[in-house]
Amino acid sequence: MQPQGEAIRHRVEMPPAKLKPGDHVHAAVDAPRRRAVARHHSATHLLHRALRDVLGEGAVQAGSSVQPDYATFDFRFPRALTAEEVDRVSALLNEKIRANLVRRVEELPLEEAIATGAVALFDEKYGERVRVVSFGDWARELCGGTHVERSGEIGIALISTDRSIGAGVRRIEMRVGAAAEQQIRNAERVLRELGDILRTAPSELPARVVALQTEVKRLEKDAANLRQRLAAGGSAQLEEAEVDGVRLILQRVDDQEKDLLPYADQVLNRANGNGVAIVIAGRNFAFKVASPLADRLPANDLIQAFRKVAGGKGGGRGQVGQGGGIDPNRVDDAFKSVQDFVRKQLKPPPRPSPASGGGGNP
Numbered sequence: 070m071q072p073q074g075e076a077i078r079h080r081v082e083m084p085p086a087k088l089k090p091g092d093h094v095h096a097a098v099d100a101p102r103r104r105a106v107a108r109h110h111s112a113t114h115l116l117h118r119a120l121r122d123v124l125g126e127g128a129v130q131a132g133s134s135v136q137p138d139y140a141t142f143d144f145r146f147p148r149a150l151t152a153e154e155v156d157r158v159s160a161l162l163n164e165k166i167r168a169n170l171v172r173r174v175e176e177l178p179l180e181e182a183i184a185t186g187a188v189a190l191f192d193e194k195y196g197e198r199v200r201v202v203s204f205g206d207w208a209r210e211l212c213g214g215t216h217v218e219r220s221g222e223i224g225i226a227l228i229s230t231d232r233s234i235g236a237g238v239r240r241i242e243m244r245v246g247a248a249a250e251q252q253i254r255n256a257e258r259v260l261r262e263l264g265d266i267l268r269t270a271p272s273e274l275p276a277r278v279v280a281l282q283t284e285v286k287r288l289e290k291d292a293a294n295l296r297q298r299l300a301a302g303g304s305a306q307l308e309e310a311e312v313d314g315v316r317l318i319l320q321r322v323d324d325q326e327k328d329l330l331p332y333a334d335q336v337l338n339r340a341n342g343n344g345v346a347i348v349i350a351g352r353n354f355a356f357k358v359a360s361p362l363a364d365r366l367p368a369n370d371l372i373q374a375f376r377k378v379a380g381g382k383g384g385g386r387g388q389v390g391q392g393g394g395i396d397p398n399r400v401d402d403a404f405k406s407v408q409d410f411v412r413k414q415l416k417p418p419p420r421p422s423p424a425s426g427g428g429g430n431p
Protein backbone atom coordinates (compact mmCIF):
# COMPACT_ATOMS: atom_id res chain seq x y z
CA MET A 70 0.00 0.00 0.00
CA GLN A 71 1.28 3.43 -0.89
CA PRO A 72 1.54 5.76 2.09
CA GLN A 73 -1.19 8.40 2.12
CA GLY A 74 -0.07 11.86 3.16
CA GLU A 75 2.46 11.79 5.97
CA ALA A 76 3.65 8.28 6.72
CA ILE A 77 4.49 7.07 10.19
CA ARG A 78 7.67 5.08 10.32
CA HIS A 79 8.40 2.47 13.01
CA ARG A 80 11.82 1.22 13.84
CA VAL A 81 11.87 -2.41 14.98
CA GLU A 82 14.55 -4.74 16.25
CA MET A 83 14.42 -8.15 14.56
CA PRO A 84 16.62 -10.27 12.30
CA PRO A 85 16.07 -8.98 8.70
CA ALA A 86 15.25 -12.45 7.33
CA LYS A 87 12.16 -12.70 9.54
CA LEU A 88 10.24 -9.84 7.94
CA LYS A 89 9.16 -9.84 4.24
CA PRO A 90 7.24 -7.21 2.27
CA GLY A 91 3.51 -7.79 2.65
CA ASP A 92 3.77 -9.25 6.18
CA HIS A 93 1.14 -8.07 8.62
CA VAL A 94 2.54 -6.86 11.92
CA HIS A 95 0.86 -5.57 15.04
CA ALA A 96 2.37 -2.61 16.88
CA ALA A 97 1.46 -2.16 20.53
CA VAL A 98 2.38 0.62 22.89
CA ASP A 99 4.06 -0.25 26.18
CA ALA A 100 1.56 1.80 28.16
CA PRO A 101 3.35 2.19 31.54
CA ARG A 102 6.61 3.09 29.79
CA ARG A 103 4.84 5.59 27.54
CA ARG A 104 3.14 7.22 30.53
CA ALA A 105 6.50 7.55 32.29
CA VAL A 106 8.00 9.11 29.15
CA ALA A 107 5.00 11.47 28.86
CA ARG A 108 5.49 12.62 32.48
CA HIS A 109 9.15 13.41 31.85
CA HIS A 110 8.37 15.10 28.54
CA SER A 111 5.63 17.35 29.96
CA ALA A 112 7.97 18.17 32.85
CA THR A 113 10.64 19.41 30.41
CA HIS A 114 8.08 21.90 29.02
CA LEU A 115 7.32 23.14 32.52
CA LEU A 116 11.05 23.25 33.39
CA HIS A 117 11.74 25.28 30.25
CA ARG A 118 9.07 27.82 31.22
CA ALA A 119 10.27 27.94 34.85
CA LEU A 120 13.90 28.54 33.78
CA ARG A 121 12.85 31.44 31.54
CA ASP A 122 10.65 32.92 34.28
CA VAL A 123 13.53 32.83 36.76
CA LEU A 124 16.56 33.52 34.50
CA GLY A 125 15.01 35.54 31.67
CA GLU A 126 13.90 34.69 28.14
CA GLY A 127 17.54 34.11 27.11
CA ALA A 128 17.53 30.72 28.84
CA VAL A 129 16.42 28.87 25.70
CA GLN A 130 16.31 25.13 25.30
CA ALA A 131 19.30 23.70 23.43
CA GLY A 132 18.30 20.04 23.52
CA SER A 133 16.79 17.39 25.73
CA SER A 134 16.66 13.66 26.21
CA VAL A 135 13.44 12.20 27.56
CA GLN A 136 13.50 8.70 29.05
CA PRO A 137 11.01 6.79 31.20
CA ASP A 138 13.20 7.19 34.32
CA TYR A 139 14.92 10.53 33.78
CA ALA A 140 15.26 13.48 31.46
CA THR A 141 18.10 15.84 30.68
CA PHE A 142 17.40 19.41 29.70
CA ASP A 143 20.06 21.56 28.01
CA PHE A 144 19.71 25.32 27.76
CA ARG A 145 21.74 28.36 26.79
CA PHE A 146 22.98 30.36 29.74
CA PRO A 147 26.37 32.04 30.21
CA ARG A 148 27.09 30.96 33.79
CA ALA A 149 26.32 28.44 36.52
CA LEU A 150 23.05 28.95 38.37
CA THR A 151 23.24 30.01 42.01
CA ALA A 152 21.80 27.63 44.60
CA GLU A 153 19.03 30.15 45.16
CA GLU A 154 18.15 30.19 41.44
CA VAL A 155 17.99 26.40 41.36
CA ASP A 156 15.70 26.50 44.41
CA ARG A 157 13.42 29.07 42.73
CA VAL A 158 13.22 27.06 39.48
CA SER A 159 12.43 23.88 41.44
CA ALA A 160 9.77 25.61 43.56
CA LEU A 161 8.05 27.17 40.53
CA LEU A 162 8.17 23.92 38.55
CA ASN A 163 6.58 21.90 41.36
CA GLU A 164 4.05 24.61 42.12
CA LYS A 165 2.84 24.39 38.49
CA ILE A 166 2.73 20.57 38.75
CA ARG A 167 0.50 20.83 41.83
CA ALA A 168 -1.65 23.46 40.10
CA ASN A 169 -2.74 20.53 37.87
CA LEU A 170 -2.69 22.62 34.69
CA VAL A 171 -4.79 21.24 31.83
CA ARG A 172 -2.93 20.28 28.67
CA ARG A 173 -4.29 21.70 25.44
CA VAL A 174 -3.20 20.70 21.91
CA GLU A 175 -3.90 22.94 18.90
CA GLU A 176 -2.87 22.74 15.30
CA LEU A 177 -2.18 26.19 13.93
CA PRO A 178 -0.38 27.80 11.01
CA LEU A 179 3.23 28.37 12.09
CA GLU A 180 3.03 32.19 12.05
CA GLU A 181 -0.14 32.23 14.07
CA ALA A 182 1.36 29.87 16.61
CA ILE A 183 4.42 32.11 17.03
CA ALA A 184 2.15 35.15 17.31
CA THR A 185 0.30 33.55 20.24
CA GLY A 186 3.57 33.25 22.14
CA ALA A 187 4.36 29.57 21.59
CA VAL A 188 8.06 28.83 22.08
CA ALA A 189 9.70 27.61 18.90
CA LEU A 190 13.26 26.37 18.67
CA PHE A 191 15.35 28.08 16.02
CA ASP A 192 17.27 25.03 14.94
CA GLU A 193 14.08 22.96 14.50
CA LYS A 194 12.38 22.63 11.09
CA TYR A 195 8.61 23.13 11.24
CA GLY A 196 5.92 22.43 8.62
CA GLU A 197 3.18 24.83 7.45
CA ARG A 198 0.88 23.83 10.25
CA VAL A 199 2.31 23.14 13.66
CA ARG A 200 1.16 21.45 16.82
CA VAL A 201 1.10 23.67 19.89
CA VAL A 202 1.08 22.08 23.35
CA SER A 203 0.07 24.29 26.29
CA PHE A 204 -0.25 23.72 30.01
CA GLY A 205 -2.83 26.16 31.30
CA ASP A 206 -1.90 29.54 29.93
CA TRP A 207 1.59 29.23 31.31
CA ALA A 208 3.81 26.98 29.15
CA ARG A 209 3.19 27.03 25.42
CA GLU A 210 5.49 25.25 22.94
CA LEU A 211 5.56 23.86 19.44
CA CYS A 212 5.84 20.12 20.00
CA GLY A 213 4.85 16.84 18.38
CA GLY A 214 5.50 14.68 21.44
CA THR A 215 3.47 12.70 23.90
CA HIS A 216 2.19 14.42 27.05
CA VAL A 217 0.19 13.97 30.24
CA GLU A 218 -3.38 15.36 30.27
CA ARG A 219 -2.89 17.41 33.41
CA SER A 220 0.38 18.54 34.97
CA GLY A 221 -0.60 16.93 38.30
CA GLU A 222 0.11 13.51 36.75
CA ILE A 223 3.81 14.37 36.83
CA GLY A 224 3.60 14.01 40.62
CA ILE A 225 6.86 15.66 41.65
CA ALA A 226 9.97 16.84 39.81
CA LEU A 227 13.49 16.65 41.26
CA ILE A 228 16.10 18.68 39.42
CA SER A 229 19.88 18.51 39.77
CA THR A 230 22.13 21.52 39.93
CA ASP A 231 23.15 22.55 36.42
CA ARG A 232 26.51 21.74 34.91
CA SER A 233 28.34 22.97 31.84
CA ILE A 234 28.28 20.75 28.75
CA GLY A 235 29.88 23.27 26.36
CA ALA A 236 30.41 26.97 25.82
CA GLY A 237 27.33 28.75 27.15
CA VAL A 238 25.28 25.54 27.41
CA ARG A 239 24.13 24.13 30.76
CA ARG A 240 22.51 20.77 31.55
CA ILE A 241 19.97 19.93 34.25
CA GLU A 242 18.97 16.36 35.05
CA MET A 243 15.46 15.72 36.20
CA ARG A 244 13.45 12.83 37.60
CA VAL A 245 9.68 12.93 37.95
CA GLY A 246 6.88 10.64 39.09
CA ALA A 247 7.91 7.14 40.24
CA ALA A 248 11.58 7.77 39.31
CA ALA A 249 11.60 10.82 41.61
CA GLU A 250 9.95 8.81 44.37
CA GLN A 251 12.66 6.14 44.00
CA GLN A 252 15.39 8.78 44.16
CA ILE A 253 13.92 10.21 47.37
CA ARG A 254 13.63 6.75 48.92
CA ASN A 255 17.24 5.92 47.99
CA ALA A 256 18.50 9.20 49.45
CA GLU A 257 16.52 8.58 52.63
CA ARG A 258 17.96 5.09 52.96
CA VAL A 259 21.52 6.40 52.60
CA LEU A 260 20.83 9.08 55.23
CA ARG A 261 19.31 6.53 57.58
CA GLU A 262 22.30 4.19 57.16
CA LEU A 263 24.72 7.05 57.74
CA GLY A 264 22.69 8.06 60.81
CA ASP A 265 22.94 4.48 62.13
CA ILE A 266 26.67 4.26 61.45
CA LEU A 267 27.43 7.65 63.00
CA ARG A 268 24.73 7.23 65.67
CA THR A 269 23.15 10.56 64.97
CA ALA A 270 19.91 12.00 63.57
CA PRO A 271 20.02 12.71 59.79
CA SER A 272 19.67 16.45 60.44
CA GLU A 273 22.82 16.32 62.63
CA LEU A 274 24.92 14.47 60.03
CA PRO A 275 26.79 17.46 58.55
CA ALA A 276 27.87 18.67 62.00
CA ARG A 277 28.84 15.12 62.98
CA VAL A 278 30.98 14.65 59.87
CA VAL A 279 32.72 17.99 60.40
CA ALA A 280 33.44 16.97 64.01
CA LEU A 281 34.87 13.64 62.80
CA GLN A 282 37.10 15.37 60.26
CA THR A 283 38.43 17.65 62.99
CA GLU A 284 39.05 14.59 65.17
CA VAL A 285 40.89 12.81 62.35
CA LYS A 286 43.14 15.85 61.81
CA ARG A 287 43.92 15.97 65.54
CA LEU A 288 44.72 12.24 65.63
CA GLU A 289 46.92 12.53 62.54
CA LYS A 290 48.87 15.31 64.25
CA ASP A 291 49.20 13.20 67.42
CA ALA A 292 50.40 10.23 65.39
CA ALA A 293 53.00 12.38 63.61
CA ASN A 294 54.25 13.67 66.98
CA LEU A 295 54.47 10.15 68.37
CA ARG A 296 56.34 8.93 65.31
CA GLN A 297 58.80 11.79 65.72
CA ARG A 298 59.31 10.97 69.40
CA LEU A 299 59.75 7.29 68.60
CA ALA A 300 62.35 8.12 65.97
CA ALA A 301 64.21 10.30 68.47
CA GLY A 302 63.90 7.54 71.11
CA GLY A 303 65.11 5.02 68.54
CA SER A 304 68.52 6.66 68.32
CA ALA A 305 68.75 6.57 72.15
CA GLN A 306 68.44 2.81 71.70
CA LEU A 307 71.93 3.02 70.26
CA GLU A 308 74.96 3.22 72.51
CA GLU A 309 78.48 3.65 71.32
CA ALA A 310 81.87 3.55 72.92
CA GLU A 311 85.39 3.72 71.63
CA VAL A 312 88.18 1.83 73.32
CA ASP A 313 91.73 2.26 71.99
CA GLY A 314 90.45 2.98 68.48
CA VAL A 315 87.92 0.11 68.44
CA ARG A 316 84.30 1.14 68.05
CA LEU A 317 81.78 -0.76 70.16
CA ILE A 318 78.15 -0.33 69.18
CA LEU A 319 75.23 -1.65 71.20
CA GLN A 320 71.84 -1.57 69.46
CA ARG A 321 68.53 -2.43 71.13
CA VAL A 322 65.80 -3.66 68.75
CA ASP A 323 62.15 -4.60 69.30
CA ASP A 324 62.12 -7.77 67.27
CA GLN A 325 61.80 -10.80 69.57
CA GLU A 326 61.48 -13.53 66.99
CA LYS A 327 63.95 -12.94 64.22
CA ASP A 328 67.49 -14.13 64.08
CA LEU A 329 69.54 -11.30 65.56
CA LEU A 330 72.74 -11.98 63.58
CA PRO A 331 71.58 -10.11 60.47
CA TYR A 332 70.93 -7.10 62.72
CA ALA A 333 74.47 -7.45 64.03
CA ASP A 334 75.75 -7.41 60.44
CA GLN A 335 73.86 -4.18 59.76
CA VAL A 336 75.18 -2.55 62.92
CA LEU A 337 78.72 -3.56 62.06
CA ASN A 338 78.28 -2.02 58.59
CA ARG A 339 77.44 1.26 60.30
CA ALA A 340 80.81 0.98 62.04
CA ASN A 341 82.37 0.65 58.56
CA GLY A 342 83.00 -3.01 59.25
CA ASN A 343 85.56 -2.17 61.90
CA GLY A 344 84.52 -2.71 65.49
CA VAL A 345 82.19 -4.81 67.60
CA ALA A 346 78.44 -4.91 67.17
CA ILE A 347 76.12 -6.04 69.96
CA VAL A 348 72.39 -6.42 69.35
CA ILE A 349 69.92 -6.80 72.22
CA ALA A 350 66.29 -7.84 71.82
CA GLY A 351 64.58 -8.33 75.16
CA ARG A 352 66.51 -11.17 76.85
CA ASN A 353 68.38 -12.23 73.69
CA PHE A 354 71.64 -10.98 72.28
CA ALA A 355 74.02 -11.38 69.35
CA PHE A 356 77.62 -10.30 68.86
CA LYS A 357 79.63 -9.75 65.76
CA VAL A 358 83.28 -8.76 65.64
CA ALA A 359 84.94 -7.26 62.56
CA SER A 360 87.26 -9.85 61.02
CA PRO A 361 90.55 -7.92 61.52
CA LEU A 362 89.78 -7.83 65.26
CA ALA A 363 88.58 -11.40 65.70
CA ASP A 364 91.99 -12.78 66.66
CA ARG A 365 92.51 -10.35 69.53
CA LEU A 366 88.79 -10.04 70.41
CA PRO A 367 87.11 -13.43 69.88
CA ALA A 368 83.31 -13.16 70.05
CA ASN A 369 83.16 -15.87 72.70
CA ASP A 370 85.47 -13.97 75.09
CA LEU A 371 83.42 -10.80 74.63
CA ILE A 372 80.22 -12.73 75.31
CA GLN A 373 81.61 -14.24 78.49
CA ALA A 374 82.61 -10.74 79.72
CA PHE A 375 79.07 -9.60 78.89
CA ARG A 376 77.35 -12.55 80.57
CA LYS A 377 79.45 -12.16 83.71
CA VAL A 378 77.26 -9.12 84.39
CA ALA A 379 74.05 -9.77 82.40
CA GLY A 380 73.71 -13.48 83.07
CA GLY A 381 72.03 -15.81 80.61
CA LYS A 382 73.40 -18.48 78.34
CA GLY A 383 75.29 -18.54 75.11
CA GLY A 384 78.66 -18.19 73.51
CA GLY A 385 80.41 -17.73 70.23
CA ARG A 386 83.00 -18.87 67.79
CA GLY A 387 85.28 -16.65 65.73
CA GLN A 388 83.54 -13.46 64.75
CA VAL A 389 80.00 -14.27 65.88
CA GLY A 390 78.01 -15.52 68.81
CA GLN A 391 74.64 -15.29 70.45
CA GLY A 392 72.56 -16.33 73.39
CA GLY A 393 69.60 -15.50 75.60
CA GLY A 394 68.20 -15.37 79.08
CA ILE A 395 70.03 -12.22 80.08
CA ASP A 396 68.71 -9.65 82.54
CA PRO A 397 67.70 -6.71 80.32
CA ASN A 398 68.19 -4.27 83.21
CA ARG A 399 71.87 -5.13 83.44
CA VAL A 400 72.72 -4.55 79.77
CA ASP A 401 74.29 -1.11 80.37
CA ASP A 402 76.64 -2.49 83.02
CA ALA A 403 77.37 -5.56 80.91
CA PHE A 404 78.31 -3.26 78.00
CA LYS A 405 80.82 -1.54 80.32
CA SER A 406 82.21 -4.93 81.28
CA VAL A 407 82.77 -5.66 77.57
CA GLN A 408 84.57 -2.32 77.20
CA ASP A 409 86.83 -3.15 80.17
CA PHE A 410 87.64 -6.51 78.64
CA VAL A 411 88.51 -4.89 75.29
CA ARG A 412 90.68 -2.31 77.04
CA LYS A 413 92.59 -5.01 78.91
CA GLN A 414 92.90 -7.17 75.84
CA LEU A 415 94.30 -4.37 73.65
CA LYS A 416 96.68 -2.99 76.28
CA PRO A 417 100.26 -3.44 75.12
CA PRO A 418 102.04 -6.08 77.17
CA PRO A 419 103.92 -4.46 80.07
CA ARG A 420 107.58 -3.82 79.43
CA PRO A 421 109.69 -5.96 81.71
CA SER A 422 110.67 -3.59 84.55
CA PRO A 423 114.29 -3.46 85.66
CA ALA A 424 113.33 -4.13 89.25
CA SER A 425 111.34 -7.22 88.68
CA GLY A 426 113.22 -8.49 85.68
CA GLY A 427 116.22 -10.64 86.41
CA GLY A 428 118.03 -9.71 83.19
CA GLY A 429 119.76 -6.50 84.28
CA ASN A 430 121.21 -3.99 81.88
CA PRO A 431 123.69 -4.98 79.42
Ligand SMILES: [Zn+2]
Binds near residue numbers: 110114210211213214
Ligand atom coordinates in the same frame (compact mmCIF):
# COMPACT_ATOMS: atom_id res chain seq x y z
ZN1 LIG B 1 7.94 18.75 23.67
